[in-house]
Amino acid sequence: MSFDLWLLFIPAAFAINILPGPNNMLAMTNGLRYGLFYAMKGGLGRLFAFVILILLTATGLGAILAASATAFYILKIVGAVYLVYLGYRLWRTKTEEIDTSAFTVSEKASTYKIVRQEFLVAISNPKAILVFTAFFPQFLVAESPMLSQFAIMGITFIVLEVIALFLYAISGKQLSFLTRTARGQKIMNRASGTLLIGAGGLLATSS
Template sequence: MPDGQQLVLFVLAGWLLNLTPGPDVLYIVTTALRSGARAGVLAGLAIAAGCLVHVVAAAVGLGALLAASAPAFMVLKFAGAAYLVWLGVRILLAKAPPAAPVLEPRQAALPARAGTVFREGFLTNVLNPKVALFFLAFMPQFIPAHAPDKVTAFLLLGLLFTLNSIPVNSGWALAAAWLARRDAVRNAMRWLDRAAALMFIGFGLALAVSDHSPRPSTGG
């Protein structure tokens, strides 16, 4: 594990990265706007669960395989892109949320759709190959070269990063749910839905055409 100063830097860097808008944040905010704070927090927990999958995969070598294998990376990239586009289209085709206050009635209804919220948030993160490459690029910078067990250090740092993301994700959810109680936001909810849907589709198309595929090694 890194020393105290490096650990503080790791935590701060993780918070800043989790504050950066992307597909994960967009899913949390959209869910909280439509279904209330509890659903938004659950979406954040699903994102965190997806991060743990990437951490474990990178630690056991699957992440390195994705980074080295162009076909494997392309399969995951296009699967993730298709999923984000599908989410966007689904939001566009969905019925507008009711104009009644969002939080109280939706909280009572959450258990019936909690599985859907969690599954969609989990897949939003797991099917994004950029998350896998992020962990491979970011985490090793904080593992000392003399660490006796680098895999364990990687797993512990990944767990710490994921736990630190939960308050940030919950903050996004609570802020979005608070905004949803404002009359102006409720009246504009359908337009917000459309904007979110177009952003999901945009993220998916950007992922599909992005040039982040691994380069094959040419050897020595």
């Protein structure tokens, strides 16, 4: 994976990481209820689930793409279209205020409970495996070893996921205007959607 391609991968991947999905909303809720420290510990469950999904994706796709150049090309086109579709859906997503009046700050938290909850939410989300299947191949170079490319992308994605986890966890207390209000959610959705549409369009036309 070239350095230029990796630099393109980072903002496109972060657009996916920062989406206000189930895990990010859960991290924000945990940040509000239990504080940043517990929310970050809970996020370990999400990270473990994503590592499993990335490994499964790399194993399955690596075999297919190494065997067929046609499959490689088709998957890239389908994946690029899917990224554009995700971006469009984000632009059209309806937002709503999040009611946090029932949350109590500094409640006692069970580490096992919040780690398990984050893990189950991530591993049971069918969109996660679809994202990895559609997104990662966009940045693969057919002539280069698949395993090393998946490793670079996987590690980068997990690091960016930690950043997203931190931002949502701390938003439960300090940055609530970014995610708890409909206006903040709309801004985030449209910024992420624009990045995904741009990445999908660029990658669909690249060699």
